[in-house]
Amino acid sequence: MKKAAWGALYTLVFLLSFGIGVALTPMFAEGFGGLGKVDWNEAMGTVETDIAYGSGPLHKFDLYLPADRVRATKLVVYIHAGGFTGGDKADDEDIAKYFASKGYVAATLNYSLRRDANDVNVKTMSDEVRRGVAAIVEAARSRGYLVDAMAIGGGSAGGTLAMIYAYRDAERAPVPVKAVISLVGPASFDPRGWFGIEDDFASDESAASGAAFVSIMTGEQVTVEMMRSGQYQDVLKPITPTGLLTPGAPPTLVAFGALDKVAPFAASTGLLQALDRQDIPHDALVFPNSGHALNRDPKMSHALEVKIDAYLGRYLPLD
């Protein structure tokens, strides 16, 4: 065989192996959050999609209604991931079905996403979640599901929005919020923890990049001077789960990837200290070998599934 033919064969072998590597990985990986996939069928319940809670194109939610209407008096809302710029409620269909299969009314919702051409920010998204949850409870009740308590959770950006709702908006919630579950949700947007800035914004570069980051996240115009004076922390507070914690906050279950480079674990360690300080029941599961997707620690994934079930059983029990 000629040299060129061997070269082509080698390339083909590499590409095929690459494809097999990509294909095999999800087959051996646990689902995000460790929640097992449910073989959903109509006997388990019904699913209603794209119910509107506002006028925007993304102001929609999906409702997963268990067959046993009388028992289903508790709601679990799950908010999708995507770095505030992407993702969709349909991404978490399996997670919602998992909760519905246990007898909970489950819901996933969309919220406006940050684009270069808009000024959507975490504050506006969290306000949309608040309106969405109210509409979800109303929709469940109008369908004969007399929801009287809820838990809220989410992955990544959704985890942050879930915590903001639980810590900031729970007092105004239509039903008591009994627990919050955040999977790799950043608990703080302080650029110091986020980017490892250690000079308290003394340099022009760190102050400017910090100001830009805080401005994007909050929608407020934050200046270099505000970064240096510490005033930016007041601007960040309404979207900072760590800063929003009060002693009455709901029990909190969080999971992080120790190797997370997307939303650094270091930026959220303050949450664990705040939960301790405020004496709020909580559990933190750190996946030692995983990054942001929590997909390289099968034992921890199983432990998380057990813990999620335990939280629901303890704080949101069904009759």
Add this chain to the structure above:
Amino acid sequence: MSPGKKRAAIICVLIVAGMTAGWLTFNLGLDFLLGGRTFG
């Protein structure tokens, strides 16, 4: 080493390298998909 054995060794190395690269791509890609470009 005979040319046949050498080529077999190269193919083995390529299979391992390809599968590792695929595994890494999936994992990093999944992290990015969940984190989105805001955190990327």
